[in-house]
Amino acid sequence: MAAKMRSSFSRVIMSLVLLIPNITGFLQALTRGISREARLASKSLVEIIVLAFMLGSLITSTWLGLLIFLYEYFLSLTASWKCSFALVLLLNVLLMVMICVWMNRLKRNLLFLKTRKRLHLEDNSCESCEDD
Secondary structure, eight states: OHHHHHHHHHHHHHHHHHHHHHHHHHHHHHHHHHHHHHHHHHHHHHHHHHHHHHHHHHHHHHHHHHHHHHHHHHHHHHOOHHHHHHHHHHHHHHHHHHHHHHHHHHHGGGGTHHHHHHHHHHHHHHHHHHHO
């Protein structure tokens, strides 16, 4: 009986010893995969940033072209370059204000107000528990 236990114990030990290279191989493959994914992610991030700058310049040039077109259109309607320029400037200012208001509303979502409120309520309830 004791010999049987020793042989089964030695088989378990041998299985564990033989399992170690498999575990290290798995961990090496996992770290290689993670590093490959990280390199791909960083390369993609750089590409996205470059493309964002290109897109920004294209949007800017398109916006300037639209403003020139509007200026020419207003100039043909009113025959005054000052009035046309003022209308284009007013349009730009109105759009800027609308975008700023929109961004200000979205900014509130970045502050985690509901979570902070919930945490504050939980902190207050815990402080009241400690006082008892």
